[in-house]
Amino acid sequence: xxxxxxxxxxxILSCSADNEQxxxxxxxxxxxxxxxDQGNDLLNPKNPNAYEESQIRxxxxxxxxxxxxxxxxxxxxxxxxxxxxxNEYRIRIFLNNDSNEERPVTVIQWSATNQDVLKAEIxxxxxxxxIQTIWLxxxxxxxxxxxxxxYFELVK
Numbered sequence: 127x128x129x130x131x132x133x134x135x136x137x138i139l140s141c142s143a144d145n146e147q148x149x150x151x152x153x154x155x156x157x158x159x160x161x162x163d164q165g166n167d168l169l170n171p172k173n174p175n176a177y178e179e180s181q182i183r184x185x186x187x188x189x190x191x192x193x194x195x196x197x198x199x200x201x202x203x204x205x206x207x208x209x210x211x212x213n214e215y216r217i218r219i220f221l222n223n224d225s226n227e228e229r230p231v232t233v234i235q236w237s238a239t240n241q242d243v244l245k246a247e248i249x250x251x252x253x254x255x256x257i258q259t260i261w262l263x264x265x266x267x268x269x270x271x272x273x274x275x276x277y278f279e280l281v282k
Contacts, residue, residue, distance in 0.1 A: 152255045154223040154248060156268070156276040157216050160236075168282055169208050169215035177236050179208050186222035187231035206234075216277075221246045223255050240282065 160168040160177065168176050184205050185192040195205045205220040221244060222230035232244040247259040260268040260276055268276045 150253050152223065154221045154246065154255055154257055155218055156221060156244065156257070156260060156278070157218045158277070159214050159216055159279045161279060161281055163281060167215055169217055171215075181237060182206065182217075183235040184219065185233040185235065186224065187227055187233075188222075188224060189226070192231075192233055219244070221257070221260075223248055225250060229261075236282070242280070 162168055162175065166173055166175065170176055171179075182204070184195040186195055187193075197203050197205075202220070206217055208215055208217045210216075219232065219234065222232045223246075224230045229245045229247055232246070233241055234244065235241045243263055245261040245264075246257050249256050249258045257268075257276065258270055259266065262278070267278060
C-alpha cells in the first residue's frame, strides 16, 4: 500500500508546469488522393503513370523565398509520406508552420511541370499549432467549420 501511495505521489508531483511543454500538439497536415480524369490512382506505384515519390518535392516559404524541404534526420525527410489507405493511396503533407509567416506557404512540386500551392492559417497557443484554414492555388478548400480532417481528391 505504501508503494502504491509513493507511485501515485510521484505521478502527481511530476505533473508540473514544466511538463506542459512536453505535451505540445502540432497538427499541420493535409492529405490528398491524386487521380487522373479516368479515376486512375496517381500515387499507386503499380500505376505506370503515377508520380514517383522520389521526384516529389516540397518547398516552404521563408522570408519571401522558397526553400526546399529536406532533413535527413527526420522519419520523412521531405515532410510527406505516401501510404495505402483502404483501396487507394494517399499523400500526407506536413505543411509549413513557420510562425514568422502570416499564412505559411507550402509548394508541392509533383513534377518539373506540375505544382500546387498551399497556404494555411495556423492557430498558435502556448501548447499547440492547429490548422484553421487551407487554400489550394488561392481557393479556400478547408476550414474548421468542416469538422473533418483535411482530406481531398486532386484530379491531375
